[in-house]
Amino acid sequence: MKASFVSSLSVSQAMRYSTMRTSSDLVKAQKELDTGKVFDSGLALGARTVQTVTFARDLERLNGIVDSNGLVSARLTATQAALGQIAGAAQEFLGVLTASVSGDAAASVTRDSGSSALAALTSILNTPINGEYIFAGINTDVKPLDGFAAGSPAKTAFDAAFQTHFGFSQDDPAAANITTAQMDAFMTTALEPQFLGAGWQANWSNATDQTIVSRIALKETSETSVSGNDDGIRKLAMAAAAISDLFDSNLSAAGKEALVNRAVGLVGEAISSIADLQAQTGVVEQRVDAASERMKVQVDLFELSIIETEGVDPYEAANRVKELLSHIETSYALTARIQQLSLLRFLG
Numbered sequence: 001m002k003a004s005f006v007s008s009l010s011v012s013q014a015m016r017y018s019t020m021r022t023s024s025d026l027v028k029a030q031k032e033l034d035t036g037k038v039f040d041s042g043l044a045l046g047a048r049t050v051q052t053v054t055f056a057r058d059l060e061r062l063n064g065i066v067d068s069n070g071l072v073s074a075r076l077t078a079t080q081a082a083l084g085q086i087a088g089a090a091q092e093f094l095g096v097l098t099a100s101v102s103g104d105a106a107a108s109v110t111r112d113s114g115s116s117a118l119a120a121l122t123s124i125l126n127t128p129i130n131g132e133y134i135f136a137g138i139n140t141d142v143k144p145l146d147g148f149a150a151g152s153p154a155k156t157a158f159d160a161a162f163q164t165h166f167g168f169s170q171d172d173p174a175a176a177n178i179t180t181a182q183m184d185a186f187m188t189t190a191l192e193p194q195f196l197g198a199g200w201q202a203n204w205s206n207a208t209d210q211t212i213v214s215r216i217a218l219k220e221t222s223e224t225s226v227s228g229n230d231d232g233i234r235k236l237a238m239a240a241a242a243i244s245d246l247f248d249s250n251l252s253a254a255g256k257e258a259l260v261n262r263a264v265g266l267v268g269e270a271i272s273s274i275a276d277l278q279a280q281t282g283v284v285e286q287r288v289d290a291a292s293e294r295m296k297v298q299v300d301l302f303e304l305s306i307i308e309t310e311g312v313d314p315y316e317a318a319n320r321v322k323e324l325l326s327h328i329e330t331s332y333a334l335t336a337r338i339q340q341l342s343l344l345r346f347l348g
Contacts, residue, residue: 055302058302059299059302061218062218062295062302063299065215065216065217065218065291065295066292066295066296066299068214068215069214069216069288069291069292069295070292071130072214072216072224072288073285073288073289073292074129074130075129075130075132075134075212075224076224076281076284076285076288077285078129078134079134079135079225079226079281080278080281080282080285082124082125082134082135083226083274083277083281084278085120085124086120086121086124086125086233086236086274087271087274087275087278089116089117089120089121089124090117090236090267090270090271090274091271092113092116092117093114093116093117093236093239093240093267094264094267094268094271096109096113097110097113097239097243097260097263097264097267098264100260101257101260101261101264107247107256108247110243110247110260111243111247111248112244113243114239114240114241114242114243114244114247114263115240115244117236117239117240118148118237118240118241118244121145121233121236121237121240122145122147122148125144125145125228125233126143126144126145134225134226135207135225135226135227135228135233136206136207136208136227136228137207137208137209137210137211137212137225137227137228137229138208138210138211138212139206139207139208140212142206142207143206144206144207144227144228145205145206145207145228145237146203146204146205146206148241148244148245153202153203153204154203154204154241155245156203157194157199157202157203158191158194158245161186161190161191161194162186162190164190165185165186165189165190166178166182166186170245170246170249170250170251171249171250172250173250175249175250175252175255176250176251176252177252178251178252178255179252179254179255180254180255180257180258182255183254183255183258183259183262184258184262187242187258187259187262191238191242192238194238195234195235195237195238195241196231196234196235196238200229200234204237205228205229207227207228207229208229209227209229211223211224211225211226211227212224212225216287216288216291216292217291217294217295218295220287220291222284222287222288223284224284224288226277226281230273230274230277231269231273232269232270232271232272232273232274232276232277233270233273233274235266235267235269235270235273236266236267236270236274238266239262239263239266239267239270242259242262242263243259243260243263246259247259
């Protein structure tokens with residue numbers, strides 16, 4: 001007969017290692033229970049891992065575009081609201097101009113209407129939405145429109161154009177002799193280049209003609225902003241600036257009449273152009289919404305495919321977690337009992 005012994009330390013260490021392994025398995029099982037997916041897809045799926053990785057990549061890309069479309073939709077909604085406000089200001093201005101043509105509006109009322117329209121236009125275009133100027137084209141960190149205050153580049157250029165064309169300033173007594181033909185010529189040859197030509201971006205606008213282009217679907221892009229350099233906005237600014245400035249000068253009655261008649265045409269064209277912008281923006285809004293809906297359907301399909309490939313049975317995962325917890329609790333209890341074993345206690 002051979003005598004042998006068992007070390008209580010070796011038994012204790014064996015239980016310790018077993019508990020560590022069980023704890024590691026518990027972490028994996030708990031994650032599977034929380035995520036509903038296998039802990040290690042490569043180990044569980046083998047060659048099929050490539051398929052799930054591809055699904056996950058496409059899913060992440062689709063979700064990114066859907067999230068981006070949410071920001072695009074917010075910008076387009078704000079653009080529509082702003083265009084509506086500009087159109088409303090233009091309609092009010094046109095109403096006063098029409099009354100002025102028929103002699104039912106005083107010169108001061110007409111002048112103030114022009115000032116109000118220009119102030120509204122500047123304020124609306126220069127209002128940031130979510131930290132960006134939505135009418136600045138791709139220069140979203142810069143205010144798109146400079147003001148018409150005294151000393152500004154726009155006002156300085158306007159005064160210079162008048163001085164150059166007529167040889168005297170707006171407040172000069174000689175302005176009272178300006179004829180209808182002379183005012184028409186001034187509007188065409190001097191003011192139009194200031195607003196409808198190169199003078200607009202030189203003195204008025206910091207916006208770019210290039211607008212923001214967004215990817216609204218995997219294979220679809222669209223222009224998703226409106227530039228403050230649109231012709232309708234320029235024409236409204238031209239009419240409002242001319243009325244607000246020249247109706248507060250020594251301009252002759254004939255000159256003012258010619259100015260009002262020209263402004264009526266400009267504002268009418270501006271309203272039509274702004275309406276076109278609203279329609280175009282509405283079309284883009286519909287495209288963005290439709291693209292998001294299509295991609296959400298694709299997202300659902302990808303998620304279903306991933307769950308079918310990597311998913312675990314939630315009831316089975318929960319039972320495994322319970323079993324591992326029970327195993328660990330038993331191991332701790334046994335370890336504590338073993339650590340209490342000693343020869344002295346046995347002999348005593």
